[in-house]
Amino acid sequence: MASAVSKRVTIDVNDTTQVSGLLEHPAGSKLCLVLAHGAGAGMEHPFMAALTHDLAAHDIATLRYQFPYLERGEKRTDPPPLCHATVRAAVAAAAQLVAKVPLIAGGKSFGGRMTSQAQAIAPLPGVHGLAFFGFPLHPPDKPAIDRAAHLSKIKIPMLFLQGTRDNLADLALLRPLVAEFKNLATLKVLEAADHSFHVLVRSGRTDAEVKAELIEAFLAWSATI
DSSP states (O other), rough: OOOOEEEEEEEEESSEEEEEEEEEEEETTTTTEEEETTSSOOOTSSSHHHHHHHHHHEEEEEEOOOOOOTTTTTTTTHHHHHHHHHHHHHHHHHHHHHHTSOOEEETTTHHHHHHHHHHHOOOOOOOOEEEEEOOOOOSTOOOGGGGGGGGGGOOOOOOEEETOOOSSSSSHHHHHHHHHHHEEEEEEEETTTTTTSOOOGGGTHHHHHHHHHHHHHHHHHTTOO
């Protein structure tokens, strides 16, 4: 891996709101992933940190960032408009911090959905694709597709990385949904993984194997957009 710049940054969301970010910028980065966290864990969650490390090994920069509610130390998520504004601010910051490389935006669970909603409302400048690390299609064990209605407004490539044991994304619903988008959407199914990409010992797989498969799928997809 080439030498990398790692630093904390401050992102201005609006005149009264700032959030923290973590930039990982390998020398010679070929693209940058603007990465939002899940609802219950911030940008320093082990999954986020490991993903950043693994992508840096492949010369991919990342900008992780907080949503305002976690920046305030609260548990209740912000209203969608503020989340969308935060996504936009993070994308704008990434464009300045890692100049002249394509941007991919997305996130873990809630963060990915807020990113897709923002893109559906108005395209995120400089963003060439969206990557969802466990898209939360519906509440736990309550299969539905209402949360996916906005995806039809997105006109850039999307990658869905989903485990077969993900109780927030029934594959019987997600597969036909992704198929409707034809060449714009790619679904990578990770056998035996749950919403956090963990596997049970009896599955015969390991978390490390799932993580490696996830990274490989992201690299292959991002190389095509």
